[in-house]
Every structure is written in C-alpha cells, then in structure tokens.
Amino acid sequence: MSELRVQGVTMTYEGADGQPVRALENINFSMNQDDIVTVLGPSGCGKSTLLNIIAGFLNPTSGRVFIDDREIAGPGPDRGMVFQHGALFEWLTVGENVSFGPRMAGIDATSRLASVDELLQLVGLAGFRDTPIYNLSGGMQQRVALARCLANNPDVILMDEPLGALDALTREKMQTLVLKLWQETQKMVFLITHSVEEAIFLGSRLLVMAPRPGHVVKEFRLPFAAAGLSADPREIKSSREFIAVREEILEMIWSMEEQH
C-alpha cells in the first residue's frame, strides 16, 4: 500500500523582471493506492510546477514530498512520467522504448522481451514491437509512453496533459485506457488536464487550483472513474450528476478568470 504525501509545498520563482513569482503556496494533500487524482485550473496556476516537484525535477522553496517514508530529492523510477509529447526516443523502436527503464537497470534482454509483449498487449499495441516510433500516430505514441512508464513498475504515474495533443475521438479512447490501466495495475495516478470533462471523468479525486499564488481551492471526490469501465463513457458524461459537477466547476473557473 503506497502513499504519496505533499506537505506544505511552496514555490517561488524569480521572474524575468526580478519580481518573485509565487507559483505555489502551501500545498498539502496526500493520496494512496486507490486514488486517481486529476488537477484542473487556469493556465499559470502552478499545476506543472507541482507535478515537477513531485517528479523531482524541481526543488520546492519550502515543504516536502514523500512516497511512503522516502523523501523525494530528485527524479527516480518510482515515479513514472507521461508527457504531452516529444518525450519518446525516436531513435528506438516501440519495444526498445518500452524496455528502456529495465535496460538502464541492467535487466537482461530475454526477461525484458517477455514483459514488453505483455505491456504492449495491455495498452493495445500488440504487434507493434518493432515499429519505429515516428511511424505511429499521436494516440499510439501516448500508448507507448504509458507502457514505457509501466515497465518500471512505478508507485505513481505522473501525467502533464497527456491527452492534450490528441483529437477528440482518440482522446476519449485514451481516457478509457487510462482508467483501465489505473484499475488493472492498482497504481496511483496524478493527472493534469485542461479539460473539465476529462478531469471529472478520470478523477476519483479532483483538485481545482487557482492562481496568484497557486493553491488548491476545492477538492471533489467523484464516483465516475470507478464506474467508467463498466458503463458507457458517453452515458456517464451525459448523466445528471456528471453535468451538475461540471457546471459547478465551470462556475468556479469562470469566477477565477473574472477576478483578474
């Protein structure tokens, strides 16, 4: 049972004009095994900053992040990353991308091969093991990115707008895949998105953030992710409960925009 804790994280950048930019102010939350947390908020509210601190790419100005009892002090294979685009290694095949982590860890080629085929099966890319990355569509590339981070068996998967560059139809399919991976692998998922609908549909918990300084305004606990695989996604998204939450969140975001 792993757990991720963010304790009093504050981040102040030095802006271009020398003025401090308060990107995050005193963020506190924790998540565990059953959680898929989605984060929503207007541009510049510090979502990516928070994710990069959890990933270990940024040191917070103050505050700490723990996975179980280990304090985070840099990037590591216990936290898998999925970026919006451009993070796959285009000089490697699909299979070589997926087995990159195990290869770096020195795991031998034959045992790598078996797990690669399993993972490709899981993300719906069976038979693409030897295809070059650049011959895949955007949606397929994101499937590779998901398989690649799962290959390391991380405790948590961090995603910064993973589906943001995809067309609407592919995006819906990929949302279902994210839910499937979350349920089958039992990993914590932390996912940033700009789509209100996506945040509600995918999040068992949803954090709404506001800018200047970046902070969490409200947390929702939602039932849709848990139901997402057994029912028709379109039905869920047009259900009364779903629409009620959506309107509430849109209201909050609109009022944030008006204040500035």
Next chain:
Amino acid sequence: MSQSNVRKTRSWLLFWRGSDKGLAKCKTVTFGDPAAVEGGAIYGVLSVLTVGIVWQLVAMAQIVPPLFWPSPGAVFDKFIQIATEGYKGFNLFEHLGISLYRVMAGFGLGCLFGIPVGLGMGLNRFIKGWMDPLIEFYRPVPPLAYVPLVIIWMGIGDGGKVLLLFLATFSIIVISARAGVASVAIQKIHAAYSLGASRWQVLRHVILVNALPEIFTGMRVAMGVCWGTLVAAEMVAATSGVGWMVLNASRYLNTDIVLMGVILMGVVGFLIDMCMRKLEQKLIPWKGKGRG
C-alpha cells in the same frame, strides 16, 4: 500490367521526369510548393551532357588553342596514361590514395577530438568558457592563411597536411556536436531520469544519440571542406597527391592534366558525399522525424 509494375513505372517517371506531370498533377498551386521540384534527374543528365558537348565543340572549332583548351578525348587519354604510367613517380591511384589518406587522417582526428569537445561544451560551462574563444578565434581564418605557420612548425612531411585538415574539421565538428546537445528536448532528458537512467546513461543513450543527426551533418560539411582544403594542404611542399599533381602540372602548362585532376577531385568528392549520405540514411533513419 500488374499493380507493382505500375507503381514501379510511376516512381521511375517521378525520379527522372519530376512531379509536375506525375503526382502533383492534381495540385493547382505548384509555384512555391517544395514537391514541385522533386525528381527531375533527367535534367541533370542533360546538363552534364550539354557541358560535355559544348566543351568538345569548342575544342573542335579550335577557338582556343588546345594548350589552354584540351578536348575531352585528350583529357581522357591523359587519365589513362597517368593511371597506367604514373605522374612523377606515382601512378594516379597512388596520388589519389595518398590524398585520401591525408583527408581521412585529418578528418578522423578532427572527429575523434571534435565530438567529445563539442559535447563537453554543450554540457559544461567551464569547458564552454575555455574552448569558446579559442575556437571562435581560429574558425574564421581560412586554412590557407596558416599554411606558412604549419610549414615552419611541422616541416614538409605528412604531419603538416594532416594538421591543416584536422583544424578544418575540428571546429566544424565541435560546433555541430554542441548544437546537437543543445537540440535535445528537455522532456527526453527528464523522461530518461524518471526511467531510472544515471547521468552517464543519459549522456550515452539520450544526449549523444540525439546529437547524432547534427554531428553527421557536420561531418558531411567537414568532409567537403577537407577535400576542398586538400589543394592548400598539398601546397605545403608536397611531392605527391592529386592536389599537388594539379599544381605541379599547371607549372608546365599541362592543362589536360590540370583538368583531369580537377574533374577527378570533383567526382571523388561527390562519391564521398554520396557514401556519407547513404551511411546517414542507414545509421540515422529517424533524422528529421523527431516528433516522438
């Protein structure tokens, strides 16, 4: 005709004639479309033939004395003669071999040192700070300008010529390797660290591989410059090599040998570049497709 035959004929046509009558037929805007200039190899053949014919016609008309304007046939005869009998002690292929050896040695050393220095400059502030002024200072100086210095320091052996070609290669490779490092998308580096790669593994499996297309482009440019600097290098008191052969023949007004040497250098330079391009396609098939 079978399906694949049709396709073969189509691509054959595209290669020789160009796309304006082929694939791009349905497009109404072709002016400014890069696809409009694809193919058209036939024009290249025609252009070379035209030059050859004009050359022959002028020679036959005797407008210019043969001493200054030898006919293609005379030049070809010289080619056969020097290939079999040799020129001043070495036959043509020995001259060519010696030149190629010098180019390869200078070029190889330039790559051997240039790649690590360029990577270092792209990765480390101190290395960049130390190397940058030195390279920026000597880079714009044409190699010909330091020939006298090279003679004074290195004498007339092969060392001086190799040094000259090394210097020409080195700065180009350094700059391209450095640009290659700078071109790596930060997400790739982040992804690699998140997948558990060490610093060394990130360098070897991400930064270096990512820089390969740029490094290879630099190598092609450097190879061209080297081959071009060869004549200058062989002015450093040589007694062999195609560059030297041309210079030496010009002293005795052997225009046919000069022309033959010039054409030979052109053809060899072209072949080298073609080999490097093929090698590039083989080694770096992902070049220009970096959207992973």
